[in-house]
Amino acid sequence: MKLTTAFGAAALTLFATTSLAQDLPDLGGKEIVVVTENAYPPLQFLDKSGAAVGWEYDAMAEVAKRLNAVVKYENTSWDAMIPAISEAQYDIGMTGITIKEERMEMVDFSDAYMRSEMLMMVRADETRFTDAASFAADPNLLVSAQPGTSPFYAAVYDILDGNEENPRIIKFETFGAGLEALKSGDVDLTLSDSTGANGYVGASNGTLKIIGEPLASEDFGFIFPKGSDLVEPVNAAIAAMQADGTLDALNQKWFVDYKMGE
Numbered sequence: 001m002k003l004t005t006a007f008g009a010a011a012l013t014l015f016a017t018t019s020l021a022q023d024l025p026d027l028g029g030k031e032i033v034v035v036t037e038n039a040y041p042p043l044q045f046l047d048k049s050g051a052a053v054g055w056e057y058d059a060m061a062e063v064a065k066r067l068n069a070v071v072k073y074e075n076t077s078w079d080a081m082i083p084a085i086s087e088a089q090y091d092i093g094m095t096g097i098t099i100k101e102e103r104m105e106m107v108d109f110s111d112a113y114m115r116s117e118m119l120m121m122v123r124a125d126e127t128r129f130t131d132a133a134s135f136a137a138d139p140n141l142l143v144s145a146q147p148g149t150s151p152f153y154a155a156v157y158d159i160l161d162g163n164e165e166n167p168r169i170i171k172f173e174t175f176g177a178g179l180e181a182l183k184s185g186d187v188d189l190t191l192s193d194s195t196g197a198n199g200y201v202g203a204s205n206g207t208l209k210i211i212g213e214p215l216a217s218e219d220f221g222f223i224f225p226k227g228s229d230l231v232e233p234v235n236a237a238i239a240a241m242q243a244d245g246t247l248d249a250l251n252q253k254w255f256v257d258y259k260m261g262e
Contacts, residue, residue: 024240025233027069032230034060035074035081035090039176041199042254043096055254056094059113060222062246063237078174081223082106088225092234096193098218108228109221111235113247116193117214121200123182124209131212132159135189143189144178145169159215183207193218198255 036044036056044054052073064071076084078095085093086106096116099109120132129135135143136159143159160166170187172178179200182190192200194214201208224231241247 024066024236027067027233030069031072032064032069032091033072033074034092034094035076035084036093037078037081037095038075039078039174040096040196041203042258043196043199044094045199055250056096058250058253059241059247060092060094062241063234066237066240067233085223085225091224091228091230093223096196096220097223099221103223106226107223108226108231109223110231111238112219112221113238113241114220116218116220118191118216118218119194119197119210119214120212121179121182121190121192121197121208122188122211123185124204124207126188126209126211128188129211132215136160139168141189142168142170142187143191144181144187145171145191146173146175146178191215202259 036052038044038046038052040054042054043056044052047053060071063069074090081093081095081097082103083106084090093107096114097103097109099112103109120135122129128138129141135141160168170178170181172181175190175192175196178187178190181187183204197210201210222234224234238247
């Protein structure tokens with residue numbers, strides 16, 4: 001998996017934060033309401049004990065620490081998140097949200113905190129195809145899709161014939177339902193970004209794998225109501241975390257050291 005931050009010596013210290021804290025805005029203990037869906041490992045999910053954990057939780061906790069703010073978490077579905085943020089029901093949204101121009105019409109984005117790549121996820125015993133071209137060439141193969149999750153939904157069209165009503169595209173309301181369909185053999189391919197795909201494969205006990213080359217790349221950011229005065233402070237915190245190795249350390253913790261499902 002490729003990320004914008006590279007692992008290095010700074011990754012040995014998980015939260016090396018104090019050196020730049022004095023240069024950041026002070027929000028004076030302000031409460032920030034952050035909404036997520038807890039369905040996108042390892043960015044945010046529920047562990048075996050039911051605790052909400054993940055890369056984004058650690059990152060947001062670090063942002064709040066550096067800015068002298070208090071975070072309160074709420075949960076909602078992916079479909080409801082951007083509309084809710086656009087209506088200022090919450091202060092920040094996080095769930096591996098791709099920075100896209102059309103979304104900027106409804107919400108403001110932070111600077112990118114991560115770049116991820118779109119990957120093809122299949123069952124571990126899959127031998128009928130090895131890439132997008134060989135998948136498209138076999139009319140018996142099916143792919144899951146979750147409407148509204150551009151660019152992944154659009155990529156499903158692209159690996160076939162561009163027709164979103166192609167009967168080989170099996171639509172599911174949630175990504176989790178599509179993933180279960182893959183595991184059970186009801187579909188043969190599921191697309192996910194590298195963060196999610198590596199998380200799911202790692203938790204699959206050897207039943208899933210990733211094949212082929214990445215199909216596309218995307219940048220992730222936090223979202224805010226339009227005109228939010230939190231964008232600039234959060235961007236400053238992200239830049240400081242990039243500079244002092246904290247983002248490297250989070251990548252090491254969640255994408256290398258953490259064992260999903262244990």
